[in-house]
């Protein structure tokens with residue numbers, strides 16, 4: 001029997017990092033082989049299990065990406081854009097599947113990830129849950145069925161520590177709506193209205209970000225026209241669903257050809 005793929009978790013002290021560690025330790029087809037944090041973080045050099053307030057795991061938290069990636073068949077990365085761009089090149093060098101959950105990336109960042117995907121499998125999604133990925137497909141279908149007399153607004157809500165807006169998921173939903181409608185999102189996107197904005201421009205897709213407390217992640221796509229509204233919504237109440245999606249992607253990517261993939265590929269929802 002072949003050995004189980006070894007996984008490195010980056011940003012291991014973070015909300016998603018710790019959730020990923022717990023899910024990998026409970027997984028029967030993946031094993032944890034490394035843990036990475038940013039240089040200067042007080043977890044670096046400590047045993048991961050002890051740093052998490054549990055029993056020792058025999059895995060020291062490292063700040064040396066190149067060294068830990070060399071042991072991995074998959075790198076699961078929910079950190080920050082600058083770190084993720086750097087990890088994409090290093091994971092490709094190590095020929096490890098790079099699962100990217102990080103959001104808030106610029107076009108320039110995405111271009112660098114695209115270059116790294118020439119040599120390795122990269123699975124990237126602003127949301128790793130089955131429900132949200134299904135919602136993108138439904139959004140595309142509804143947008144394709146309705147004309148521009150239906151206004152599309154995307155409303156998202158997250159915890160008060162989130163640093164990027166609109167969320168990666170909101171952008172995925174916006175892309176899906178724009179694709180369904182046959183328009184370019186960059187041309188019709190209207191973000192965070194404020195002041196005397198004038199009347200809503202026909203065909204625009206609006207984005208609104210709520211931030212508060214410990215909201216895990218909520219996304220609503222609203223289609224509104226004279227006399228009626230359609231609202232489709234996803235509510236995440238537990239981060240473990242994002243972590244489980246990421247583990248699925250890490251396993252799925254093991255036998256794939258180099259390239260960029262998303263969760264629709266992993267979940268078999270493309271089409």
Ligand SMILES: NC(=O)C1=CN([C@@H]2O[C@H](COP(=O)(O)OP(=O)(O)OC[C@H]3O[C@@H](n4cnc5c(N)ncnc54)[C@H](O)[C@@H]3O)[C@@H](O)[C@H]2O)C=CC1
Pocket residue numbers: 010011012013014015016017036037038039041078079080082083100101102103104125126127128129168242
């Ligand atoms: N795609 C998805 O399904 C989901 C995506 N996310 C995204 O994941 C990212 C992280 O979210 P959270 O865990 O809530 O944030 P967090 O702030 O709790 O964790 C981020 C971690 O990354 C670490 N980090 C930053 N730079 C680093 C570097 N150069 N090397 C190693 N570690 C580094 C930080 O020290 C921190 O521990 C965000 O972009 C968020 O939007 C979050 C949940 C689900």
Ligand SMILES: O=C(O)C1=N[C@H](C(=O)O)C[C@H](O)C1
Pocket residue numbers: 103126127158159162166167168169170216217218
């Ligand atoms: O930062 C978060 O927490 C989340 N980020 C992702 C996003 O930007 O959409 C996914 C999820 O909603 C949680």
